[in-house]
Amino acid sequence: MPQEASKVADPDSSAEVAAEAAAEAVAESSRQQDEAESGDESAEEATEPGAGGEHVTAKKKKSRKRKLKSTLTGKGKEPAVGDAEAPAGQHLSKDQLNMLLEANPALKNDLMAKGTGKESIEQMLRKLNVSEMLTGLAPQGKNVKDMASHEFWKTQPVLSFDELASGKDKIVDGPIKDIQIDKVDKNPSPMYPGFEWVTMDLEDEKQLEEVFDLLYNHYVEDKEAMFRFRYSPSFLNWALKAPGWRKEWHVGVRASASGKLVAFISAIPIQLRMRKNILNCSEVNFLCVHKKLRSKRLTPVLIKEITRRCYVEGVFQAVYTVGSLLPTPVSTCRYFHRALEWEKLYDVGFSPLPHGSTKKRQIMRYSLPEKTSTLGLRPMEAKDVDSVLDLLKRYLDCMDMAQVFSKPEFEHWMFPTEKPKEQVVWIYVVENPKSKKITDFFSFYNLESTVIGHKKHDVIKAAYLFYYATEVAFEKDASLLKPRLNALIKDALILAKQAKFDVFNGLTLLDNPLFLEDQRFGAGDGSLHYYLYNYRAQPLAGGINMSNQSSDKHMRGVGLVML
Numbered sequence: 001m002p003q004e005a006s007k008v009a010d011p012d013s014s015a016e017v018a019a020e021a022a023a024e025a026v027a028e029s030s031r032q033q034d035e036a037e038s039g040d041e042s043a044e045e046a047t048e049p050g051a052g053g054e055h056v057t058a059k060k061k062k063s064r065k066r067k068l069k070s071t072l073t074g075k076g077k078e079p080a081v082g083d084a085e086a087p088a089g090q091h092l093s094k095d096q097l098n099m100l101l102e103a104n105p106a107l108k109n110d111l112m113a114k115g116t117g118k119e120s121i122e123q124m125l126r127k128l129n130v131s132e133m134l135t136g137l138a139p140q141g142k143n144v145k146d147m148a149s150h151e152f153w154k155t156q157p158v159l160s161f162d163e164l165a166s167g168k169d170k171i172v173d174g175p176i177k178d179i180q181i182d183k184v185d186k187n188p189s190p191m192y193p194g195f196e197w198v199t200m201d202l203e204d205e206k207q208l209e210e211v212f213d214l215l216y217n218h219y220v221e222d223k224e225a226m227f228r229f230r231y232s233p234s235f236l237n238w239a240l241k242a243p244g245w246r247k248e249w250h251v252g253v254r255a256s257a258s259g260k261l262v263a264f265i266s267a268i269p270i271q272l273r274m275r276k277n278i279l280n281c282s283e284v285n286f287l288c289v290h291k292k293l294r295s296k297r298l299t300p301v302l303i304k305e306i307t308r309r310c311y312v313e314g315v316f317q318a319v320y321t322v323g324s325l326l327p328t329p330v331s332t333c334r335y336f337h338r339a340l341e342w343e344k345l346y347d348v349g350f351s352p353l354p355h356g357s358t359k360k361r362q363i364m365r366y367s368l369p370e371k372t373s374t375l376g377l378r379p380m381e382a383k384d385v386d387s388v389l390d391l392l393k394r395y396l397d398c399m400d401m402a403q404v405f406s407k408p409e410f411e412h413w414m415f416p417t418e419k420p421k422e423q424v425v426w427i428y429v430v431e432n433p434k435s436k437k438i439t440d441f442f443s444f445y446n447l448e449s450t451v452i453g454h455k456k457h458d459v460i461k462a463a464y465l466f467y468y469a470t471e472v473a474f475e476k477d478a479s480l481l482k483p484r485l486n487a488l489i490k491d492a493l494i495l496a497k498q499a500k501f502d503v504f505n506g507l508t509l510l511d512n513p514l515f516l517e518d519q520r521f522g523a524g525d526g527s528l529h530y531y532l533y534n535y536r537a538q539p540l541a542g543g544i545n546m547s548n549q550s551s552d553k554h555m556r557g558v559g560l561v562m563l
């Protein structure tokens with residue numbers, strides 16, 4: 001699952017969203033400056049990482065680039081970004097504007113931070129265009145593309161910004177495009193000259209290591225490039241070989257001359273329930289392009305190829321998560337982080353020292369008891385599988401969107417029998433001491449982040465909250481759920497600390513808003529957008545309110561945890 005590496009938002013900033021937008025503006029202007037300074041030629045030079053002995057003249061490179069662009073986009077020329085105007089806010093009714101604000105909680109916050117007090121939010125809204133409204137990044141609109149500027153995405157079967165803006169109540173859940181399997185191309189799409197497609201064989205440790213290396217050096221970073229996800233080979237082995245996995249869905253690109261792996265995209269099959277409909281779906285993840293091959297439009301080629309490989313297998317829908325805004329999220333969740341080793345997180349720049357606080361006070365704030373307190377809590381055992389799966393299924397039925405777990409899938413994800421080199425997932429159950437029934441469970445997985453260029457620490461060890469469920473969720477008295485979840489998650493924090501994790505991360509999905517604040521999770525600076533491919537659906541609650549804060553009034557839309 002992919003996403004943006006998030007860290008704790010600085011609570012001292014007057015409006016974190018505005019700060020985030022400003023940081024993006026700086027990054028954008030430095031990027032433009034870089035481009036202006038480096039010129040086309042050096043960018044060309046950069047397109048062949050590790051291409052070893054291959055000798056290509058600058059002229060040849062230019063003509064190759066032109067040829068490529070037309071082959072890959074199917075057009076001779078791509079219109080410049082921003083050629084087409086998005087519909088202006090003025091065309092929307094008050095109801096539509098309100099609906100947009102509701103669909104995009106970050107926006108209101110942003111407008112309030114930017115407002116002069118003279119204009120109402122509604123007046124400010126009317127000055128924006130639709131895509132700006134949807135993104136919540138309105139004041140930095142130049143970083144946000146409207147639908148027409150998404151040269152690739154506007155050609156794909158995904159919900160457009162305008163469709164959402166024209167009224168979410170009008171959206172009827174269902175496939176966008178009817179795919180005729182016999183018309184699907186049996187051959188891979190054309191690849192850039194000098195590069196070639198490869199189907200990675202992840203049963204081969206060397207090839208698994210190659211994927212690890214690519215991601216280790218080039219995968220998702222936070223906005224300031226301080227941290228980069230470090231998915232271990234054991235993790236990748238687990239994530240990419242879920243029941244029903246297909247080798248053909250582990251797609252790589254190699255530089256022909258050197259054989260170096262320079263790009264990757266993957267999918268695994270899942271059954272996804274969207275409200276009442278069950279979709280035979282693929283979950284797309286680990287899209288990565290070598291840093292020196294960026295902005296060459298290799299991504300659309302990779303996406304088209306994984307799409308083709310899914311279509312060939314009769315899989316016509318997909319789900320994926322991305323940290324950045326594309327057309328058009330079905331939901332958006334926010335990252336939250338609970339410090340376990342606050343001082344280390346402070347040292348590496350992950351957690352700020354709030355104004356007026358001291359290091360000592362922060363360490364105290366995040367201290368935890370040595371021992372767990374839930375009666376009957378213990379590591380899960382093989383004999384628990386059926387009861388825990390049953391509990392999880394009933395709990396996930398309370399969510400609008402969730403994976404439909406088969407027993408082998410449940411075992412793979414939460415109780416793997418194969419013991420990897422590095423432990424990936426932890427799972428605990430609560431057994432009622434009298435009835436011996438399993439009443440609750442929780443799980444978390446291990447995903448480290450590389451600390452880029454730090455003298456003292458090279459890695460942050462993060463536990464990510466995975467699935468959990470409790471019988472209390474089905475009690476008539478809804479007020480019982482919050483204390484129960486708080487007790488369980490507090491124990492999860494204690495166990496994660498015992499397992500030497502530095503931080504415990506979670507999103508605003510499932511019922512998480514019921515405990516994030518009480519368990520001292522801090523809001524992160526990253527969001528995670530959920531997307532569906534070839535499926536139109538009314539937006540789902542992502543656990544955040546109009547001010548982008550965790551909210552128990554906006555829960556139970558997203559029940560799918562992606563890695």
Ligand SMILES: CCCCCCCCCCCCCC(=O)SCCNC(=O)CCNC(=O)[C@H](O)C(C)(C)COP(=O)(O)OP(=O)(O)OC[C@H]1O[C@@H](n2cnc3c(N)ncnc32)[C@H](O)[C@@H]1OP(=O)(O)O
Nearest residue numbers: 002150151152153286287288289294295296297298299310
């Ligand atoms: C039925 C089966 C369907 C299967 C397919 C379902 C869809 C799956 C979709 C994939 C789900 C992946 C889930 C994950 O793994 S999300 C994790 C993505 N990986 C990273 O962030 C790792 C670090 N970054 C990189 O490796 C590169 O920056 C990437 C590869 C992200 C973009 O490389 P680059 O910066 O060099 O761009 P380009 O010049 O090649 O291409 C530009 C075009 O690509 C669009 N773009 C940029 N980033 C993403 C993104 N993360 N998802 C979808 N589209 C993206 C962009 O809007 C533009 O299109 P348009 O705006 O002009 O239209």
